[in-house]
Amino acid sequence: MGGRAAYLAVDWGTTNRRAYGVAADGTVVDSLQDDRGVLALGPDDYPAAVADLRQRLGAYEVVASGMIGSSRGWREVPYVTAPATLEHLASASPEVAPGFRIIPGVALTDSKRPDVMRGEEIQVLGAICTGAAPPTALFCQPGTHNKWIATIEGAIATFTTVMTGEIFALLRAHGVLAGMLDTRVADGAAFRRGLRRGIASQNLAATLFEVRAGVLLDRLAPADAAAYASGILIGADVATREDLASRPVHLLGDGPLAILYAVAIAEAGGTPIVVPDGFTTAGIHAIWSHRA
Amino acid sequence: MGGRAAYLAVDWGTTNRRAYGVAADGTVVDSLQDDRGVLALGPDDYPAAVADLRQRLGAYEVVASGMIGSSRGWREVPYVTAPATLEHLASASPEVAPGFRIIPGVALTDSKRPDVMRGEEIQVLGAICTGAAPPTALFCQPGTHNKWIATIEGAIATFTTVMTGEIFALLRAHGVLAGMLDTRVADGAAFRRGLRRGIASQNLAATLFEVRAGVLLDRLAPADAAAYASGILIGADVATREDLASRPVHLLGDGPLAILYAVAIAEAGGTPIVVPDGFTTAGIHAIWSHRA
Numbered sequence: 001m002g003g004r005a006a007y008l009a010v011d012w013g014t015t016n017r018r019a020y021g022v023a024a025d026g027t028v029v030d031s032l033q034d035d036r037g038v039l040a041l042g043p044d045d046y047p048a049a050v051a052d053l054r055q056r057l058g059a060y061e062v063v064a065s066g067m068i069g070s071s072r073g074w075r076e077v078p079y080v081t082a083p084a085t086l087e088h089l090a091s092a093s094p095e096v097a098p099g100f101r102i103i104p105g106v107a108l109t110d111s112k113r114p115d116v117m118r119g120e121e122i123q124v125l126g127a128i129c130t131g132a133a134p135p136t137a138l139f140c141q142p143g144t145h146n147k148w149i150a151t152i153e154g155a156i157a158t159f160t161t162v163m164t165g166e167i168f169a170l171l172r173a174h175g176v177l178a179g180m181l182d183t184r185v186a187d188g189a190a191f192r193r194g195l196r197r198g199i200a201s202q203n204l205a206a207t208l209f210e211v212r213a214g215v216l217l218d219r220l221a222p223a224d225a226a227a228y229a230s231g232i233l234i235g236a237d238v239a240t241r242e243d244l245a246s247r248p249v250h251l252l253g254d255g256p257l258a259i260l261y262a263v264a265i266a267e268a269g270g271t272p273i274v275v276p277d278g279f280t281t282a283g284i285h286a287i288w289s290h291r292a
Numbered sequence: 293m294g295g296r297a298a299y300l301a302v303d304w305g306t307t308n309r310r311a312y313g314v315a316a317d318g319t320v321v322d323s324l325q326d327d328r329g330v331l332a333l334g335p336d337d338y339p340a341a342v343a344d345l346r347q348r349l350g351a352y353e354v355v356a357s358g359m360i361g362s363s364r365g366w367r368e369v370p371y372v373t374a375p376a377t378l379e380h381l382a383s384a385s386p387e388v389a390p391g392f393r394i395i396p397g398v399a400l401t402d403s404k405r406p407d408v409m410r411g412e413e414i415q416v417l418g419a420i421c422t423g424a425a426p427p428t429a430l431f432c433q434p435g436t437h438n439k440w441i442a443t444i445e446g447a448i449a450t451f452t453t454v455m456t457g458e459i460f461a462l463l464r465a466h467g468v469l470a471g472m473l474d475t476r477v478a479d480g481a482a483f484r485r486g487l488r489r490g491i492a493s494q495n496l497a498a499t500l501f502e503v504r505a506g507v508l509l510d511r512l513a514p515a516d517a518a519a520y521a522s523g524i525l526i527g528a529d530v531a532t533r534e535d536l537a538s539r540p541v542h543l544l545g546d547g548p549l550a551i552l553y554a555v556a557i558a559e560a561g562g563t564p565i566v567v568p569d570g571f572t573t574a575g576i577h578a579i580w581s582h583r584a
Contacts, residue, residue, distance in 0.1 A: 107505075109509055113502060114512075115501070145468070160495075161498065161505070162495060162497045163468075163497045163500055164497050167497055170467055171462070175455075175458050175462055176436075176437070176455075205525070205529060206455070206532070210405060213400075216363075216399075216406075216408055217406045233497070237495070240495035
């Protein structure tokens with residue numbers, strides 16, 4: 001147990017939860033990660049799951065972000081409407097149980113295009129409030145659902161969720177391309193060829209079929225198919241950003257997927273700036289401090 | 293049994309087979325349809341499957357088109373390269389067993405974009421050779437994989453396979469939209485709203501997420517979500533055709549999906565001309581006559 005912790009910050013997501021014992025000055029003094037995400041828990045499982053956290057990290061107040069505040073989580077916490085700052089989020093974080101607060105997500109409702117996020121906002125605003133990214137910037141947060149997030153003066157101003165990773169996973173597991181996409185995806189000639197094809201593509205659902213046709217016609221080596229398909233999808237994703245040439249992209253995360261997006265952003269004429277993982281606790285700490 | 297049949301024409305596809313007893317003048321005198329498609333059969337199952345056909349429809353010569361000639365079928369029959377006429381297909385249809393011929397598919401290999409088809413070419417060329425469609429035309433053949441096929445003077449000149457139906461099926465069965473897309477899809481206000489959104493979309497993988505965000509933010513009724521999502525996908529598909537304004541689209545098929553595409557083509561500024569199902573036997577008959 002982290003004896004110096006003042007509270008617990010939890011990033012409680014769909015498949016995983018990451019919990020941190022945080023000192024009053026924001027220092028992370030303890031942490032755990034497990035697979036007790038929202039999908040693994042029913043509504044009645046949360047009191048025990050929270051008791052387990054406190055037993056492992058200390059009997060502290062908890063501030064949580066992520067899907068735990070969704071309709072599939074413990075308690076649905078209404079979205080804050082963009083533009084949204086840390087202050088907006090802090091003042092809209094209800095105590096859903098004694099000593100347990102949930103930070104809301106952010107919704108885009110004032111445009112013709114609806115969009116939602118839960119959890120990403122904390123990492124972005126955490127990076128800004130620690131100075132790791134400027135207050136007015138474009139962010140890219142790759143994942144099952146890639147998020148493009150534009151901030152203005154420390155507020156989440158607008159954002160776009162792109163189902164790039166999910167579509168790749170669906171094609172890999174099911175359907176006519178299944179069995180062709182099992183090889184490892186990494187940066188290389190095949191990925192970059194896919195990127196160029198995806199950037200030029202006007203019809204993603206047509207360009208994806210070229211993976212199958214290419215293999216059948218011996219134009220694409222089976223070992224290259226997964227990287228090529230990933231390149232098509234990520235290339236089509238980055239190509240739709242019309243603002244890549246005008247400002248750098250702050251790329252959140254430094255895992256393999258973030259590396260692929262860094263390559264893709266550069267290929268599409270943009271400039272990626274990698275912001276490493278780890279700012280979720282900074283964002284939660286700002287909210288804890290604001291309410292403390 | 294159809295006593296006047298001269299041979300059997302079989303459309304042997306991925307999940308179904310349709311077999312017809314055809315008279316020497318091309319009249320269909322008998323038929324059956326069952327689920328013994330390519331996916332239901334191993335390579336060793338075909339002799340018995342063919343014997344069963346002959347027992348039910350008569351012990352005639354067979355001319356088959358479709359996935360039976362693919363690597364997953366009975367015998368892999370090499371593609372004919374576009375531009376491909378009925379004559380090209382007839383002269384490249386091997387007898388893979390006594391009295392059993394398989395018509396090849398068509399491959400696009402001379403462009404930067406590879407593509408393949410097996411079976412669709414017969415329906416298109418059958419419609420042309422009977423006068424149901426002109427020799428130089430644009431065709432749309434909706435299905436799990438929608439095909440756009442351009443013919444020039446009776447030859448398959450170029451084509452594009454679009455995974456529109458498959459992506460809808462994957463999203464409906466798996467992933468974050470699963471459970472939202474179970475309602476029936478039909479033409480109506482929600483489908484047309486989705487169409488307009490899909491036609492305007494620059495990023496299909498982003499626009500699809502608006503289905504989820506729209507439901508979560510009470511902008512889209514759950515009962516409308518499937519029709520709206522289908523509209524997005526079909527709208528994005530037809531919107532990529534730059535030739536819709538310059539010539540009509542001959543829409544093959546008259547089922548529910550073809551009706552949705554007819555609405556979509558009109559919404560995107562095109563003119564659909566519905567060509568009903570049933571020209572596969574005409575195409576196979578032309579090949580049988582050519583070789584007889």
